[in-house]
Amino acid sequence: MQKIKDMYALALEDSHWSVPQNFDAMFNWNYDPERTAMMGLYRKGVEMQWDASERLDWSQELDEDNPEQLPDEMLPINGMAEFEKMSRKEKANVRKHFQAWQLSQFMQGEQGALICTAKIVTQVPDMDSKFYASTQVIDEARHVESYKRLLEKFELAYPMTKPLQDLIEQTLRDSRWDMTYLGMQVVIEGLALASFAQIRDNAQNPLAAAVNAYVMQDESRHVAFGRLALRDYYPQLTEKERDEREEFLLEASYLMRDRFDAVEVWKNLGLDPVACGEHMYHSGFMAKFRSSLFTRILPIVKDVGLWGPRIRKGYEEMGVIDYADQNVDELQRADESIALEFDARRRHIESIAARAAGTTATAAAE
Template identity: 50%
Template structure:
């Protein structure tokens, strides 16, 4: 069945064409590179995985409660509309919200794949090209698993959000080679990581937890890559060039903050746009979620050297300025360790189940022999044993 059969509303155009600008850059230095970046490239090669095999797709998912979302996390909770909703209606709302969230993850991963490919083309250093090539594969895998989850487990997709599409377009249209790093590696990937992490850490559903944990393990490397490359490059820029990039970050952060409201879902439930905006802005859960979403972006922006007065004021306005002191390295380490821990738990449980199954089969065979149901067989068995 075509993806178009699953969309709540069909996309405005079947193929979104973004005019490309800039240069493809070749490097003829094949025997030199930054040790940190080459080590990250090696890690990227070592950590490749197959989404069809590592994830247990046999796990059942209730499409009307795919994430175990509590009532309080839904923007309509406590409103006059909520009071009129049946349990079936609430299940439909959960399905739509999960579909909207994972659809934006899916579209963002395709954008990340295109941006990583653009970095391979435009970055001047070969070590960065090497790593970006592994990231392009990572992003393809992420798009694959999110798409499969939406098609097979939820059965519904939403088109790309306007704000996400706007930021992607601005990132890809810019001719400067560092902008796909800044727009994708820092802003979009940073926000996605925080959203993934919040769902990963709160859901009690094993399949989405697996998907998010394994994707986040890859994304930790991607953000580290962006930090390394941009920190080195931005040390060389003039104050005017840095201000240009800070303006891009400010605009992108406001776009991303507004992106997370999910107004499309409420509008699909017949809520007028203005009323839907009021409900989302009044949601305590959304305010907390919105702040946590910047936990990966703000320290990264500060780390790469974009911390001018105007940018700091914007973060004060958003209520996220203090996140600049967060320990980004610790967060990334935890992302990697959680994925490894999940693997150990899963495969230990599978091995225990296999051992129990073998023991049960042995016990069943032993029981049938001693029961005397087939004397001839018992005799034959005894003779063979002697």
């Protein structure tokens, strides 16, 4: 099997990326838990660990024409004249490249989350948060592994996009611990949940759907972690400090909303990226998708107290303000329930296969 480094459709400038850091490693000599809710989340994080090699059935293969078996409505250039006149083989290649590009961003983003969460463990002052963040570090490593193994079946990968790289770099470079939470736990993880859900809920390929379902089960806890930590902290800040964070949120929201243009894919396939971008902008599905990205972000932003006039106006102009009233607790419970349904489905299939094998063996013996 090819290695990921040999699968990149575009040449990498370097095999490593170094981001300079400037923050203090914080020790805390008070080991007694201070927040029941945070420690409850830590216990849950410990109890819900899973092994990607065991929980997922990697013997399943991807579809040749449509790897994740997603509806073409989810392909951004579906309906575009250039796409519609392609042969079946050419369309299959477009689907493969776009899906590999999307999964690559998931994988790259999860490595960003891995590094950011390790930074949180080092930097956050309270022991409760250090405890929980330590469970998230292993979660993120498992997510990188899962997406890497799924991409290996594509035999194709793409580098991290510039907008995602810019936001991760900005998040890592900031010396304030809460900005790491805000950039990663709220914005990047929140947007990722909406993207994962699109595949979990629409992919007909069982492996692709299951990978995203299980990752979402973890990620919903991660967003809850950021919510708990920041809700206690932000009331202590001055109005000027909160305004600065609201400005960061708006900039990050615009940046991440526009990172789904997949310009790297269209250029690599010899398509006009400007024409593709124009089609995507006017696509009904993509407009709905861009808006839905904020389902998990706005309720958290509002809940932690970053809800001044400027940020409300910004989200109103983006057309996503209504998502502020989403019940994130219900969404988290749904993510957990759906993941357990995937477990139950696999056990059911395995039990049927075992019974069938037993029947065959009995018949052969007779």
